[in-house]
Amino acid sequence: MKYVFTHLLGTFAIDEKVEKAVLLKGEDENTTKKLLPLPQEKKRTVLLLLKKKEYYSELSSRNLPLTREAIRNAVSNDSLIIQTISSIGELDQVCNLLSKRLREWWGLCLPELSEHITNHEHFAELITSKTKKELQTEFSITATMGADLEHYHLDEMIRLAKQIQQLYKLRQNQDFYLQKVMHEHCPNLLELAGATIGARLLELGKGLKHLATLPASTIQLLGAEKALFRHIKTGARAPKYGVLFQHPLVQNASKDQKGKAARLLADKLSLCARLDYFKGEFKAPEYKKEVEGKIK
Amino acid sequence: MKYVFTHLLGTFAIDEKVEKAVLLKGEDENTTKKLLPLPQEKKRTVLLLLKKKEYYSELSSRNLPLTREAIRNAVSNDSLIIQTISSIGELDQVCNLLSKRLREWWGLCLPELSEHITNHEHFAELITSKTKKELQTEFSITATMGADLEHYHLDEMIRLAKQIQQLYKLRQNQDFYLQKVMHEHCPNLLELAGATIGARLLELGKGLKHLATLPASTIQLLGAEKALFRHIKTGARAPKYGVLFQHPLVQNASKDQKGKAARLLADKLSLCARLDYFKGEFKAPEYKKEVEGKIK
Numbered sequence: 001m002k003y004v005f006t007h008l009l010g011t012f013a014i015d016e017k018v019e020k021a022v023l024l025k026g027e028d029e030n031t032t033k034k035l036l037p038l039p040q041e042k043k044r045t046v047l048l049l050l051k052k053k054e055y056y057s058e059l060s061s062r063n064l065p066l067t068r069e070a071i072r073n074a075v076s077n078d079s080l081i082i083q084t085i086s087s088i089g090e091l092d093q094v095c096n097l098l099s100k101r102l103r104e105w106w107g108l109c110l111p112e113l114s115e116h117i118t119n120h121e122h123f124a125e126l127i128t129s130k131t132k133k134e135l136q137t138e139f140s141i142t143a144t145m146g147a148d149l150e151h152y153h154l155d156e157m158i159r160l161a162k163q164i165q166q167l168y169k170l171r172q173n174q175d176f177y178l179q180k181v182m183h184e185h186c187p188n189l190l191e192l193a194g195a196t197i198g199a200r201l202l203e204l205g206k207g208l209k210h211l212a213t214l215p216a217s218t219i220q221l222l223g224a225e226k227a228l229f230r231h232i233k234t235g236a237r238a239p240k241y242g243v244l245f246q247h248p249l250v251q252n253a254s255k256d257q258k259g260k261a262a263r264l265l266a267d268k269l270s271l272c273a274r275l276d277y278f279k280g281e282f283k284a285p286e287y288k289k290e291v292e293g294k295i296k
Numbered sequence: 297m298k299y300v301f302t303h304l305l306g307t308f309a310i311d312e313k314v315e316k317a318v319l320l321k322g323e324d325e326n327t328t329k330k331l332l333p334l335p336q337e338k339k340r341t342v343l344l345l346l347k348k349k350e351y352y353s354e355l356s357s358r359n360l361p362l363t364r365e366a367i368r369n370a371v372s373n374d375s376l377i378i379q380t381i382s383s384i385g386e387l388d389q390v391c392n393l394l395s396k397r398l399r400e401w402w403g404l405c406l407p408e409l410s411e412h413i414t415n416h417e418h419f420a421e422l423i424t425s426k427t428k429k430e431l432q433t434e435f436s437i438t439a440t441m442g443a444d445l446e447h448y449h450l451d452e453m454i455r456l457a458k459q460i461q462q463l464y465k466l467r468q469n470q471d472f473y474l475q476k477v478m479h480e481h482c483p484n485l486l487e488l489a490g491a492t493i494g495a496r497l498l499e500l501g502k503g504l505k506h507l508a509t510l511p512a513s514t515i516q517l518l519g520a521e522k523a524l525f526r527h528i529k530t531g532a533r534a535p536k537y538g539v540l541f542q543h544p545l546v547q548n549a550s551k552d553q554k555g556k557a558a559r560l561l562a563d564k565l566s567l568c569a570r571l572d573y574f575k576g577e578f579k580a581p582e583y584k585k586e587v588e589g590k591i592k
Contacts, residue, residue, distance in 0.1 A: 068441045075404045075443035083401040087456065090397055094390045101386055105379040108371045145364045147371035156473045160383065163466050170459050177452045 004035035005046055077185035078207040084178045085199035091171040095120060098164050102127070105157050109146040110135060121168045127161040188272035191284035192265075193247065200243045201269065212270075212277035219273075220244060220266030244269075253295055264291045300331035301342055373481035374503035380474045381495035387467040391416060394460050398423070401453050405442040406431060417464045423457040484568035487580030488561075489543065496539045497565065508566075508573035515569075516540060516562030540565075549591055560587045 038046060049055055099120035107114060110132055116139045117123045126135060132154070136144065178199055182190040186208055189198040204222040205211030211219070221228055223242025231238045241262035244250055253261040268287040275283060300309055309331060334342060345351055395416035403410060406428055412435045413419045422431060428450070432440065474495055478486040482504055485494040500518040501507030507515070517524055519538025527534045537558035540546055549557040564583040571579060 065439065068439055071441040072443050075445075079404050080445075080449055083397070083404065084452070087394075087397050087401065090393055094393065097386055097390065098383075101379070101383050105383065108375050108379065143361065143364055145367040147368050149371075149376075152473075152476075153376055156380070156470060159466060159469060163462060166459060166462065170455060173455060174452060177448075180448075 003038040003042070005038040005043070076207070077181055078202060078209075080181055081178065081185065081199050082203045082207075084174055084181070085196070085203055088171060088174050088178065088196070088199075091167060091174070095164060095167050095171065098160065098167070099124065102157065102160050102164060105160070107146070109149045109154065109157075110141070110144055111146050112141045112144055113139065121165070124161040124164040124168070128158055128165060186273070186276035187282055188275045188280075188284040188287075189269065191282070192272050192288055193269055197243055197247055201273075204243065205273075208273060208277050212273040214270065214273075216263075216267045216270040219270050220262055249291060249295065257295060261291070261295050264294055299334040299338070301334040301339070372503070373477055374498060374505075376477055377474065377481065377495050378499045378503075380470055380477070381492070381499055384467060384470050384474065384492070384495075387463060387470065391460060391463050391467065394456065394463070395420065398453065398456050398460060401456070403442070405445045405450065405453075406437070406440055407442050408437045408440055409435065417461070420457040420460040420464070424454055424461060482569070482572035483578055484571045484576075484580040484583075485565065487578070488568050488584055489565055493539055493543055497569075500539065501569075504569060504573050508569040510566065510569075512559075512563045512566040515566050516558055545587060545591065553591060557587070557591050560590055 050059060102124060103114045106127060113126070113135055114123070117126060130138070135141070175195060179190065179195045182195055182198060186198065186202070189201070189208075192198075193201060201219065201222055202208060202211060205214055205219070221239055221242050223244075224239035225242070227236075227239035230236050240259035241250060244262045244265055245258075247262075247265060249265055250258050250261045268284075268291055271287065272284055275281065346355060398420060399410045402423060409422070409431055410419070413422060426434070431437070471491060475486065475491045478491055478494055482494065482498070485497070485504075488494075489497060497515065497518055498504060498507060501510055501515070517535055517538050519540075520535035521538070523532075523535035526532050536555035537546060540558045540561055541554075543558075543561060545561055546554050546557045564580075564587055567583065568580055571577065
């Protein structure tokens with residue numbers, strides 16, 4: 001064995017006469033160091049060699065466990081956070097869809113209730129916990145436009161309402177879990193951005209590592225890609241914020257200060273992402289005060 | 297009181313000199329019969345009279361309870377069936393969405409399982425009932441690409457899987473309920489079309505009454521409106537079936553017989569809808585045999 005050759009598929013040790021190639025484990029630095037790098041002119045020969053059936057099958061069989069391990073190791077807290085925030089988003093969607101159906105369905109027997117209660121979760125809770133008569137008394141609905149349905153019809157609606165309640169509970173649980181994971185993985189980001197926005201930033205920024213390398217101006221516009229490309233293409237107004245729009249500091253800023261708030265926030269968030277990635281100190285509360293002070 | 301005048305808003309009794317209008321209850325046929333219909337030349341005067349504030353407010357206050365009752369009475373089994381089938385459709389959508397998320401999420405710890413199990417419900421059941429190790433043994437997955445996650449990460453996925461199982465159960469429950477309601481309301485339609493397609497026909501046909509008035513050719517194309525209008529507009533091929541495409545008789549017919557099967561089926565379904573609306577006999581099994589015979 002004399003030469004070392006690193007290739008998309010792995011690191012290989014190649015014997016002097018370029019007749020045999022052996023796959024090395026990528027991490028095995030000691031072996032690698034002892035070998036000479038493959039000269040440019042021999043690369044072609046080696047690549048042709050690897051096309052041969054015998055080498056290819058050996059390569060493949062040695063490569064498989066390495067790849068498997070690489071994939072195993074690629075599962076990080078990032079992936080868990082991204083799955084959780086996607087799941088929360090989907091649960092929101094599901095809760096809304098089913099709640100709207102419940103309101104329409106329940107409208108057949110007591111349509112007036114829907115006007116009184118705007119919160120979907122509360123609506124589902126009322127239907128599961130109270131009878132139609134109790135609801136009529138509580139909200140003083142004397143003459144209802146709804147029909148008197150037999151109880152087995154109502155049961156079906158109540159069953160749906162119970163399911164909706166559980167979905168809301170599940171969503172809340174996932175929220176707690178998200179906070180827990182983020183508390184370990186990226187405490188600064190969690191503190192300054194909050195769980196939902198922080199996780200969305202991780203998702204859009206393709207993980208903490210990549211997020212930490214992004215400039216603040218990119219972080220400011222994460223989630224506003226559509227508007228940004230429209231701006232670039234058609235010259236429409238440039239977006240000021242993406243997911244950061246939901247942040248309380250941006251929400252509470254006056255209309256002409258929103259852009260500034262988003263810029264300051266993105267600035268500090270990029271610092272937070274770097275602190276978290278390099279396991280730095282917990283500085284987010286300081287940053288938060290600073291941004292709050294500047295906006296006022 | 298001398299004249300009777302029926303108007304969009306209700307039936308009115310009008311005194312001889314057309315000075316006073318009193319709203320009659322629509323059903324009060326005896327009173328109505330005693331009165332003369334309002335002569336054509338006086339209609340204008342009466343309509344102008346109803347514009348006056350005093351009459352208008354009286355009209356409005358008397359009209360309100362009548363309208364309310366009309367709405368109450370409008371709630372029929374049709375509305376319940378339509379709500380249920382819509383809800384079932386939405387639950388299908390929700391189950392698919394959340395199941396896909398579960399597969400992706402669970403893929404972080406045991407990605408190989410997803411290939412082995414194609415059924416979403418079964419997948420969720422396996423995750424709730426077995427540990428990762430048990431699953432690996434059962435499906436002989438020796439070297440997994442998934443990471444070893446701590447148990448509190450897995451708990452979150454299992455919670456989602458449990459929820460999905462319950463959603464599937466709810467969907468099944470609603471299916472039973474739908475069959476029960478349809479069994480009372482439209483037994484012929486239920487027998488020949490099945491619960492899902494029958495309910496979809498009721499939804500698309502805007503209730504049993506309207507469905508009973510539709511010609512068979514319209515019933516054949518319910519659910520294919522988009523293709524039908526494309527055919528009319530651009531001269532593309534005419535659709536052969538709408539929701540009936542899902543019916544086992546159409547599904548099992550050979551490709552060039554599908555159109556014929558849908559036509560025969562629609563023919564009998566329109567008869568079923570009429571039988572059900574006018575509370576006729578239970579003839580669906582006969583029809584079914586007839587259609588089956590003709591297709592063979």
